[in-house]
Amino acid sequence: MIGKQIKGTGFRGCLNYVLGKKGAYIISGTMCSQTPEALATEFALTRLLKPRLKKAVFHATLSVDATEKLDSETENNERWSAVANDYMKAMGFDNNQYVVVKHTDTGHDHIHIVGSRIRFDGTVVDDSWDYYKSQTVIRSLETQYNLNQMLPSWECDRRSQTTGEHRNNLSTGQQSVRVQLQALIDQSTCDRPTLPELIKLLQQQQVQVKVRLTRTAQIKGISYQLNGVALSGTQLGKAYTFQGLQKYRGVSYDPERDHPQIQSLLQQPEINSQSFDQFLDKSNTETDSTDAVEIQSSVVQKQNALLPESDENQWLKVRSQLNQEYQLPLELLDLLHERNWLYANKKGQAVFTGRRFDGETVQVFVLDDWGEFEVTNPSTDSAFW
Incomplete structure (x- = not known):
């Protein structure tokens, strides 16, 4: 039934x-x-x-x-x-x-x-x-x-609680943030809302929503935050991703209709692909294209030179998240942290460092709010390293 x-x-x-x-x-x-x-x-x-x-x-x-x-x-x-x-x-x-x-x-x-x-x-x-x-x-x-x-569809297309979340629920009687978010999204999509309507409904229930954009300003992903804990749609289950909301929850999405409302609700930079399309248009002069490439290269170099700053106040939160969400043993996390191979940044994200055998750090992997790694190459001139 x-x-x-x-x-x-x-x-x-x-x-x-x-x-x-x-x-x-x-x-x-x-x-x-x-x-x-x-x-x-x-x-x-x-x-x-x-x-x-x-x-x-x-x-x-x-x-x-x-x-x-x-x-x-x-x-x-x-x-x-x-x-x-x-x-x-x-x-x-x-x-x-x-x-x-x-x-x-x-x-x-x-x-x-x-x-x-x-x-x-x-x-x-x-x-x-x-x-x-x-x-x-x-x-x-x-x-x-x-x-x-x-078996209801929300059980098929959602991720189950981790062992840590289940144990915490048994000991405290409190549902994990994962389960709370799944429930709030399920309830908010019962009436097949538009994407802006869904975002507004979730905001009214103290859920912060973020969307991730491509280079052409198209929506690529979505994440949710409740009580200071952020989880990507993928971490909640395929029904809670940007595509899954439309496929499994009946959320209506039309870029032309919805982007201005989403921009207003999230107070993000304008979601508009037109400027990007004009910037990349093949009809632009060769000089313009060269300037654009040089500007983009300069931005990338500056980004690579900026290393994530460590914040020990965020470490316990990150440690708990990695243990509960990804089942990483606490002993391993503590060992990596002691050796500076893993730490928390100011945003409360996990930062992993990739090193050579001589100990030189060659790459940094930041676990973002969507459960994906952002990879950067740190500057060797940085005092932190």
Whole structure:
């Protein structure tokens, strides 16, 4: 069984959609009304108990494969009613208004549940980690009602916790930043947002987002930061990369439409490939091209001469990240650090040094926020080395 859920602000619009589908009809619930208008009025009664709650609407869909539909329509609806009621109780809607609507417009058998998060006593159903709670409830219902056990897509296209993260969760009861970010992104993509909308939703939940650009100012990658810990999309799983968000999470992206908004949200240099295209245009004069190459070469030389400055205050954070994210033994990390082969820079990134047998450093490898290495050649004149 597959389940999806979103939280919204307006009952009327949601009910119009759910009951407006051809062949849709109510099979269960805790309400008396039958039309979108009357149901919205009924929902308004509990909304008066918590008028400042913005997202009072809970909308869930549950679906099974067409092969699992019972031959008897009556028996099938009775099973769906029982499944829906058990699902809502397990999700904390034990004293709430909700209506269960059967849809018949697609090949797979599915229902929609529209409910109020406000209980009759004025309290509100807690929505913390409800996405994962829903998956746990669904797995239990599959067993209870003898339905096919399904592996949800977010388990297939996401990276699991590391051993260190799992142990920390068991000892402290706190979810790792990796799991928290995966959950926040999953919840924020339920409604198939545009990329700027997703970035804004994540920012509202204290998640910092960065995009990585190519030479032609095209988006190449994306990373996320929560509570001071930054992880690339790749480190979270293929569904959380720039391409994966579009392929697996339905995020809509159009460069012409989205780049100005992304630039504004992230306050990054303008994302515009036009200037780069003009700069590299073959129609430019030979002199212009030569000047451009000389300028680029000069920039590269200056970058190579700048060595990452060590920051011991960041070392413990980097040490922990390398151990938990990449399973590198602490003994090895401490040994490399003692010999100056590994240290933390001012940005809290891991810096590895490549040396010859005579001890001369010939290359520096900086592990960036996307989980990729940036390689530079240090200057032999630098005092640090």
